[in-house]
Amino acid sequence: MADPAALVDPAGLVDPAGLVDLVALALLLAGCFFIFAGTVGMVRLPDVFCRLHAMTKADNLGLLLLSLSMALLAGTPRTALLLLLVWLLALLASTVSAHLIARHARTRLPPASGTRESEPES
Amino acid sequence: MSAAILVFAAAAIFGIGAYGLLISRHVMRKLLALNLMLSAVFLLLIVVPAPIGGQPDPVPQALVLTGIVIAVSTTAFALALMVRLFGKQGHASIPSDLDPRVWRGRWRNSRDGPDPERNGAGAASGDKP
């Protein structure tokens, strides 16, 4: 783990590189936490709408935090831009997908007949 | 060590694919199984040769890239063929070679055969005029 002593150089000044690293670490851990939260929601929540709610929000926040962390570690603006693009795309995809899934789930609320996929779990 | 782990994974995938190939009768399932087996082979092709400069040998990488494109071409055609077959015969399965009934049927067919004598031209639908 991050040794606090290592962050402070002999002159008593905070080492910027070490600080960046520490921030990246914090972001990474936070990202992992949100992904974990999303998974817990996915596994534990009672119905599809709740799960949808939990998963899309938590996971995208997690991805953002992870991307920020990676951008800090890589340290070049170009990479940061690329990561931002990836995140924005993922956000767009999950927005649209979540919307479609919700619509789909709503149309199926009174269980449609003859849909084998929708049978309750055995 | 990690190479050995992936070899085991490839072996498992290959076996699972082989099972799926043998047991299924639906053509699409067979295709899925074949694609799994192919992925296992590709994995072996990359993992097994000694790496060069810490990275996988470029020659097998190129071979696998070629193989992936060939696989998607073959799959695409097979799917089109399957849709056609489904439209004609009403189901998308072909007899499994493991099924003893198929063997008995094949033997019987070869002996008696469907009688195509019915007023000549009728024959089987396979006979083009």
Place this chain on the structure above:
Amino acid sequence: MSAQLLVDMLLGTLLAGLAGAVAFGRHLFRSIVFYVAFGLAMAVVWARLGAPDLALADAAIGAGLTGALMLVAFRRLVEIDPERAEDEGTRPTGAAAWIAVAVAVLVAALVAIVGLTALSIEPAPLPAGVLVMNALDETGLGNPITAVLLVFRGFDTLIEMVVLLTALVAARVVTSDAPHRSFTLVAEFDLPLVRTLVAVVVPLAVLVALHLLWVGADDPGGAFQAGSVLAGAGVALMLSGTLVPTARSRAPMRLAAVAGVAALSVLLVVPMPDGRPPLAFLGRGSLLFAEAAMMVSIAVTLSLLFAGAPGLRRGLQ
């Protein structure tokens, strides 16, 4: 246990588990979805192994396009007869099923033994891969895989493009007089959101494709990855109703489909009048020319295979 080992073990388990889900799943649709996931996991494994070219190819072709092709084929089955689309008849049971299990276990054991043996044997002193690395400077390319694909083993690539073209022509044999049906368009949902998505994704896909094509000589990427990304854009356009399959093939479409093979054939023939061997290396410019043509061919061919029709035209929207 080191994290590295744990990552590999988890990846291996994930792959095998997904393969199992594909093969053992009861519903065909579910198996296809798992197959797409399997393709994604393969992409991660390639990345882990340090083969980003393969990761790109497997993500685009293995997971993306094969998955899309399977989904649309399944969709066509359901259109023809929803009752029997998944119908398998009876699976072999009893002795035959046990034979299948036995064969599978045997085959897996054989593959494992052979693979492990292969890992343990003395590697060849001078494999072709090392020769490639040594000769890489002669070509001036930075990506050895592109060098193998287009320079050292360029003929394989030519034939591979022919195989792709053959699949297109062959699919024509089995669809020529089939009544033409198109898939449900997402456009039917008539969501502004979907249109926005397509409007963002398609230009971006074109940009990514051109990027992959451009950097392919030195970095991971190249015609195959670029072409399949473009084909993905084509699929998105079809799903949104901007491109519509037609029963008539048009000359520009056919020319685009043969462009890749034609360009590689040009590279093959051009050196010969000077007494140089066929497919002699003509410099980076020639590769870019061939790769651009290949990209177009791959995109058009895969899009047409997805459409299941001989041609495409602009939709009404």
Place this chain on the structure above:
Amino acid sequence: MTETILPWAIVFVMVNLVAGLSRAWKGPTDGDRMLTALLFGTTTVALLLLMAEWLGRPEIRIVALLLVLLATIVSLAFFGMPEHGENGDDG
């Protein structure tokens, strides 16, 4: 420091992935399965970004970009599929 954490972060994300996948197997509705597909896409992207840093191979980030692009398209394709649209008539 963060470098040493990275592989463990990868392991952690993968465990999450596998746990989330159980939803795809159990269902019980189609929506759940599509949701898992979405989760799979996002998590794989995260995994690839982490790996790019861990292995020191920036090229892998392009794989992540491509993957998220195609995931978008494939998820669109899901909705054109029979199980998912009652209005699944000929277009």
Place this chain on the structure above:
Amino acid sequence: MSQPALLTGLVLVPLLAALAAVAAPAGARRPIAVAASIAWPWLLIPLGGGVVRGDELSLAFGGWAPPLGIGWRLDALGLVLMSVHAVVGIAALPSAWQRFAPGAPDAVAFWPLWLILTAGINLALLAADLFNLYVALELTTLAAVALIASEDSIAALTAAMRYLLLAVAGSLMYVLGVGLVYAETGSLAMGTAVASGTAAFGNTALALMLTGLMVKAAIFPLHVWLPGAYRNAPGPVAAVLSAVVGKVALVAMWRVWFEAAVDPPAALATLLGGIGAVAIGYGALMAYVEPRLQAVIAWSSVSQFGFLLLLLPLAGTMAFQGAGFHLLTHGLAKAAMFLAAANIVVVLGSDTVRHLPGLDKRMPIEAFTLALAGVTLIGLPPSGGFTGKWMLLNAAWDQQGWFWLILIALSGLVSAAYVFRILALTCFHPARRAVHALHARPPMATSLAALLLALAAVMIGLYPHPVLDLLGQGVPGGGAGASP
């Protein structure tokens, strides 16, 4: 023209014609395809001269020497099979011309595929690189499957699908074998990529490659796709499939055996020979009981392919000459039979054997073709079939392989059983009634093409020496086969 230009022309002429045919409007496809099918065989004349002189006809693409790049080589065996391909390809043209006229349902796709198949076959015979061979075989298979599917019946589609699935399974085993060979030797070129090293490992790789190729060559018990595929394919396609496509995979087996393997174990050779023996018997039995003429011819191929496997245990120059010669005559005879049978189907509306009595009255040329080709299949003395079998018999005698000797002799007998069943039904059946022709007979050219092929198969037995000499100098692995 220079030698590399000639060699690449063998693949490039049909390939570029295929491109032109795909790009051209539908009406222009047939003339393009026919022109190219007639044009490429002329390249064989100067090249054949080179092979006869004993020149080294090889090519390295891009000038990169084989372990790095891809090599090609035209040897005697390749030349012989390519000549069969040229002759059969041209002989099948009248039938294909008539069947796939513009406006026919599948004519649009047929001609490009026909050309692609041609290019694929030639490439597979030229490739001296294990992976290039794989790509070539995939191309050939895909085109062949599509051509079978162009006969748009349930039986044909099922047969095509079965062929495709099995072929893919076979090629994935082959690729795995190739990957193992590369892992061990670091090379893919035939000749240097030898499965040596640890014997067990090399043999596993060899076995994987051979199994994969056996599927494509329809060697018993992996033949299950063949009967359906051959008998349901359109006539001209069946002719090329049986005469060349299956044999290409068989030749690939021989090459892998003799060139990519060092010192393959004798037990494996005996095993493969044994498989060949079972195939001879089983194929002949099924041919004897089959109710349809095209199925009889197809099952006969299973039997004959098994026969060609006997080269592996016998090895040696003489066996190689015999097997190579058998390849030639069997290809010509089989193609003749399929073309004749296709005409019979057109005229009678069916090819069940119970329609055959009286055929010699109604369709004398076809009946004569079947008889002549049958003589070659059995291997009766003046025919080319006899020469091939005689050489193999001699080889077995020299090596005191008594089992193989008896087997070769018996193979003639079992072939006689199914051939004479057909001939007896055709010409000597007591219930000979005039068969009622249902349809107009196809143009005379189609009948004559089949007859000429059958005649060639017989006549070549009278002048076998040029071919035998040619084969004699081209023994793979320098003739140092695993002769005990």
